Amino acid sequence: MEGSGMTRGPGTAGDGTDEAGAASEASEASEAKGTKGTKGANEAEGAKGSHGDAGTGPAGAGGRAPSSPHPPGAPSGRTGWRAATERALYGPGGFYHRPEGPAGHFRTSVHASPLYARAVATLLTRVDAALGHPAELALLDIGAGRGELLTGVLDALTTPGQRGAGERSGAGAGDLVARLRPCAVERAQRPAGLDPRVEWRDDLPAPGSLTGLLIANEWLDNVPVDVVEVDPDGVPRQVRVAPDGTEKLGDPVPPADAAWLADWWPWPRATETGPDSDPDPGLDSDPDPGLDAEPVRDDGPGTEPVRDDGSRPRAEPGSRAEVGAPRDTAWARAVRTLRAGLAVAVDYAHTRASRPPYGTLTGFRDGREVRPVPDGSCDLTSHVALDACAAAGARAARAVTPVLHTQRDALRALGLTGRRPPLARASTDPAGYLRALSLAGEAAELTDPAGLGDFRWLCQPVGPVAIADVLPLSLPLPLPIPPRDGSGPPRAS
Template sequence: MTAGTSGAEGAREAHEGWRGWREATEDALYGPSGFYRARPEGPAGHFRTSVHASPLFAGAVARLLCRLDEALGRPASLAFVDMAAGRGELVTGVLAALPADVAARTRAYAVEVAGRPAGLDHRIEWLAEAPAGVTGLLFANEWLDNVPVDVAEVDATGLARRVLVRDDGTERLGEPVSGAEAEWLARWWPLGGEEGLRAEIGLPRDTAWASAVATLDAGLAVAADYAHTLGARPPFGTLTGFREGRETPPVPDGSCDITAHVALDACASAGSRAPVHTPPDALLRPQRAALHALGLTGARPPLTLASTDPAAYVRALASASEAAELTAAGGLGDFLWLLQPVGAVDAGALLVDVPDHEEQ
């Protein structure tokens, strides 16, 4: 990779197809022929999320919604907002898992850039943006990692520069990072001066998360993603691609998903400044701890059940296996959950069973 310059050369770079990763990813994922618009199979055809791994995940989210419902005093209208809904798998599963009395008061929303899938439950409203002024639970499972960001890399002089990319994935260094993006790096991902160090500039994700939190009048916003926090940032970033279930080099031509892990602590800070009454007590929890608190332990059923009710034992064993996958260290259990309360909601009380040693 070679260093670029500004001015006339920068204009020529743009003309020749060089642009920042944020702009390139935006087109590759969400443009007219983008990965999320043009592929009928949806995200499930290319990578395995917690939602696709087991219906137990939707059941746990439904239990969280029920706990929140009680904390809110059982409002007449309770919202469940599924951000980056894919083909509506999570919101469909949550509705199916709710008790009848809660389901009757729940308004379900799926937020997605792709069109509404055929046959989706008529109770689900399909939207391009999160609804404003609702009370309830906004759940963003693997949304923020697909909010496009620019990439910075330290050059031979110790200066952080924007990484430019062509549609074929070829990279070079562009102009120095400046302004609000430089401030974000200094606060949330200081790079130091070693050549080759990289960072994903998470400012667009902070903005997106704050906007999502601001749509709630009261309730809880949850983001679940592969993530990192200050003090444990990956030195060379995490930008990567996925296609047909396999990790691939990130190429912004619409042929693959492009993703990068999320600086969720920065998002939490941004969410606490959203233009609504949001108390500064957002929580970060590993997914394994959050799901344990919501009833998913992965514990094997007792062997005595195999002799008294073999069919029930097989079902319980399968369920335990799925719960173990959702909570596994080194896998889905390593996701971080950001729980951001809005109004008089105690996020910690909704996960009262989280062991202290699991907290971040």
């Protein structure tokens, strides 16, 4: 469950721009409250997971926990991680059907502060203006949990002074709430007490049926994927897992997965001294060495790629990857629900230039990061290859290039700064000063570059919406998208 709240002291004297202290406190509070999404120590250090010993288990998992009893009727044999995750999260008695809901085990940005919903409300008003204030404006929340984000946005739009950071009402904005069609997509039953204006669905609306804003906050990380590991002979193989979390290597990866890995997940190469690069050079590494690598040929599953000169680079044994093709498909399908508007995916992510060498699969239970066990007792999550999703979304949006931002930059563009209020206000309006100070701490947590602020916002425009009109940021992160069909990368919007 969520931990205790952090203690915030008074701001420093001056112009009220001191954010560093609030951000530091926010980061500590985030760890105390079990915020989902920050990198585990194993992943940050490039620590190697194991499928056979009794040590650390898969990367990011901490130590091995005692095996949990199987739920009634649960299979006892091993399957791939994709099937195991599907059953553990969304099957009968699965994690996302538990009565306490996801918020009972971890916090997302939605749970961290109502300021997040206010920022989404600000973004919604800008999208509405960019679309010319349509007769019906959709707000689609995919992976809606218990509807907390939609509830917060409706509150922000209907409570005086709550419509996002200083956003002014434009022409037609006054009737936005009347035109709004909020919709939640979640594979769980509708929660009791949810605002009756919110439509509740267990699947996406029809393609091309919506005009407005689609947001998927920490959804893609829970789309189940298979895990692959390189065996001692350098052959990538499927990882098979039992309900108690024990693993063994199975068959070589099938052709479709091998093709995705060849496009999107370059393996660390074995050398005389081990992997030939820093295991985590950083999400923003530029240029992308994978795009300029020497051409290789893939002879099919169970074989290593072949260079043009006939030599075979050998993958580092023990390297792991999460095959993100199901997430690409899911994101493309989500983008296609829009006739016009903006689709935003928010998640912790990596790109082709900086794939973690041992994967990121982990679990969350009761506010703590735990060993991933596919028995329904914990959340199962892994970081998202968001550049691969971006390529799929660009194809779905008919060649309009998406943009990638950090959450810190995106929220600042929506008015959240984390600045402390002027200390002089403490003597003239003590209660107001304390409220403003509390909000500054919450904003600092949401934008902390060492925590939630390091999340990535993948923004995919559809139709007439231009990113510059809704998120005016001059320096988006580099997002190289290698073409599959020889036609070159999608054009810029």
